[in-house]
Amino acid sequence: MSLDIATVRRIAALARIRLEEGELAQAQAELNGILGWIEQLQAVDTEGVEPMAGGGAVALRPRPDAVTDGGIADRILANAPDRQGEYFGVPKVVE
Amino acid sequence: MHPTDFTLRGAIDALNEGIITSVELTQAHLDAIAALNPRLNAYITVTGEQALEQARASDARRKEGIAGPLEGVPLAIKDLFCTAGTLTTAGSRILGNFTPPYESTVSANLLRDGAVFLGKANLDEFAMGSSNTTSAFGPVENPWSRANDPDTRLVPGGSSGGSAAAVAARLALGATATDTGGSIRQPAAFCGIAGIKPTYGRCSRFGIVAFASSLDQAGPVARTVEDCAILLKSMAGFDPKDSTSADIPVPDFAAACARGVKGLRIGVPKEYRLEGTPPEIEALWEQGLAWLREQGAETVEISLPHTKYALPTYYIVAPAEASSNLARYDGVRFGLRVTEPNSDLRDLYERTRAQGFGAEVRRRILIGTYVLSAGYYDAYYLKAQKIRALIKRDFDDAFGKVDAIVTPATPSAAFGMDEKQDDPVKMYLNDVFTVTANLAGLPGLAVPAGLDAQGLPLGLQVIGRSFDEETVFAVGTAIEQAAGFTALPRLRAGA
Numbered sequence: 222m223s224l225d226i227a228t229v230r231r232i233a234a235l236a237r238i239r240l241e242e243g244e245l246a247q248a249q250a251e252l253n254g255i256l257g258w259i260e261q262l263q264a265v266d267t268e269g270v271e272p273m274a275g276g277g278a279v280a281l282r283p284r285p286d287a288v289t290d291g292g293i294a295d296r297i298l299a300n301a302p303d304r305q306g307e308y309f310g311v312p313k314v315v316e
Numbered sequence: 317m318h319p320t321d322f323t324l325r326g327a328i329d330a331l332n333e334g335i336i337t338s339v340e341l342t343q344a345h346l347d348a349i350a351a352l353n354p355r356l357n358a359y360i361t362v363t364g365e366q367a368l369e370q371a372r373a374s375d376a377r378r379k380e381g382i383a384g385p386l387e388g389v390p391l392a393i394k395d396l397f398c399t400a401g402t403l404t405t406a407g408s409r410i411l412g413n414f415t416p417p418y419e420s421t422v423s424a425n426l427l428r429d430g431a432v433f434l435g436k437a438n439l440d441e442f443a444m445g446s447s448n449t450t451s452a453f454g455p456v457e458n459p460w461s462r463a464n465d466p467d468t469r470l471v472p473g474g475s476s477g478g479s480a481a482a483v484a485a486r487l488a489l490g491a492t493a494t495d496t497g498g499s500i501r502q503p504a505a506f507c508g509i510a511g512i513k514p515t516y517g518r519c520s521r522f523g524i525v526a527f528a529s530s531l532d533q534a535g536p537v538a539r540t541v542e543d544c545a546i547l548l549k550s551m552a553g554f555d556p557k558d559s560t561s562a563d564i565p566v567p568d569f570a571a572a573c574a575r576g577v578k579g580l581r582i583g584v585p586k587e588y589r590l591e592g593t594p595p596e597i598e599a600l601w602e603q604g605l606a607w608l609r610e611q612g613a614e615t616v617e618i619s620l621p622h623t624k625y626a627l628p629t630y631y632i633v634a635p636a637e638a639s640s641n642l643a644r645y646d647g648v649r650f651g652l653r654v655t656e657p658n659s660d661l662r663d664l665y666e667r668t669r670a671q672g673f674g675a676e677v678r679r680r681i682l683i684g685t686y687v688l689s690a691g692y693y694d695a696y697y698l699k700a701q702k703i704r705a706l707i708k709r710d711f712d713d714a715f716g717k718v719d720a721i722v723t724p725a726t727p728s729a730a731f732g733m734d735e736k737q738d739d740p741v742k743m744y745l746n747d748v749f750t751v752t753a754n755l756a757g758l759p760g761l762a763v764p765a766g767l768d769a770q771g772l773p774l775g776l777q778v779i780g781r782s783f784d785e786e787t788v789f790a791v792g793t794a795i796e797q798a799a800g801f802t803a804l805p806r807l808r809a810g811a
Contacts (some may be wrong), residue, residue, distance in 0.1 A: 233682060234687065236683060237665040238645075239669070252682060262699055265702075265703050267702035268701060270702040271702075272702045273702075276518040276757045277516045297417075300415065309648050310662050311661055313660075
């Protein structure tokens with residue numbers, strides 16, 4: 222499967238990564254190179270195989286649905302690029 | 317003897333016997349860093365004052381008769397582990413100004429046991445790479461060079477290249493590292509040191525910047541197998557803050573090193589005999605198996621039929637998980653923010669991520685986004701998860717017949733800094749022998765076993781059953797002792 226420029230543009234938009242018009246062709250070539258190499262997996266017979274989702278042999282354990290911390294707004298906001306009081310500042314999103 | 321020449325075990329003994337203080341040991345390492353780091357670039361951040369403070373506190377504790385298992389031992393911490401109050405960059409511009417207010421569980425465990433932190437080790441950006449050339453803070457140089465070509469600067473491997481280079485050049489007694497597809501074992505092999513990726517779930521991932529969560533595991537690199545065992549004992553253990561952390565007791569790994577290999581059955585996977593592998597690596601592999609037979613082990617040919625699909629499977633699973641994990645870097649809550657005067661929120665996201673991430677990270681996010689996107693999920697991601705299950709099944713079958721598996725660690729020795737940079741897939745092939753253990757969640761150890769004709773180190777890999785690092789350490793120690801690896805890199809403290 223080979224990606225066209227429109228698809229590369231769509232993927233970049235989904236990933237929220239700005240690609241300039243001049244970067245699209247190189248990105249397309251690199252992604253197609255990798256996808257072409259991955260294509261060999263289609264040859265493997267996986268009929269009836271359960272997909273392996275996690276990395277561990279141990280089942281995930283439930284934990285109590287309880288609040289375990291809080292009241293640390295200053296620590297959470299310490300690295301904010303634009304702190305506005307107790308909030309993260311962003312460009313206006315609602316008119 | 318120069319204090320930086322101690323093994324970690326030797327340093328612990330010397331500290332216990334009062335031959336040296338932690339302040340002296342730490343200062344010697346800081347001096348070595350000041351002399352060599354400008355060239356090697358193994359550390360992104362050196363925390364000299366804090367290290368000496370920790371060393372003084374350690375010496376004081378020792379005087380009071382309190383000494384943890386790593387009391388006063390200076391270590392490097394891969395800059396993927398969050399360290400409270402100390403810059404943690406993940407080798408990325410997007411985290412270039414990030415100071416975490418919390419400590420990773422692994423580094424907290426090391427501090428609990430008395431360790432001293434010299435600084436934060438360089439790495440490939442977000443641990444994505446096999447040469448430590450993708451770091452936003454510049455590449456790391458391998459302290460080794462070719463005997464007949466000392467001017468060509470070689471890569472230390474990656475992604476834990478700074479950790480491995482620092483330990484090999486004696487700028488730390490040991491270091492933390494992480495391994496998603498080979499990022500502990502490949503740089504350890506390239507730098508002539510030992511390193512273990514333990515079983516998935518053995519070390520907590522809490523506070524480690526996430527790359528691919530079903531594959532990431534923390535582990536140590538150090539100059540001997542026993543030193544790795546000592547470090548892993550401190551790093552490992554159950555942590556309720558990581559839902560995949562295994563609630564399983566941590567054995568005395570160092571004691572297991574001396575077990576010997578008598579009566580063990582060692583698997584030799586026929587699919588790991590790859591076309592194009594240098595004859596020296598094939599020969600070293602045969603030599604390693606012969607050493608194990610001489611010590612009473614039996615070697616058995618086994619088959620891991622899906623081996624050749626492991627790398628392409630990995631390059632679906634890892635980028636998919638990375639694209640999800642790295643969605644958090646949005647320029648809103650922490651890290652870099654890039655805007656233009658008229659930027660709306662979406663433009664803020666897109667500009668921040670375009671400028672904050674390097675080329676390899678952007679590439680993997682795009683691949684991951686594509687294989688998870690509507691209409692392609694089943695063909696790529698689900699297919700890869702099924703093949704991953706088959707790869708794990710291969711190992712389950714093999715471990716019905718053998719106790720451990722021995723393979724080469726890497727398909728080549730360390731290469732030049734400007735080699736393999738033009739084709740991403742060529743770079744990915746570095747992990748051909750290591751990536752299977754990540755997909756199956758198994759422990760894998762790299763141990764230095766010999767030199768190639770150019771005088772560069774080559775390593776062997778030992779893969780074990782799930783949560784059986786003890787057998788891995790026993791086999792690794794047997795190889796290490798038979799190899800008697802004493803060669804030293806050209807660039808090192810005290811040289």
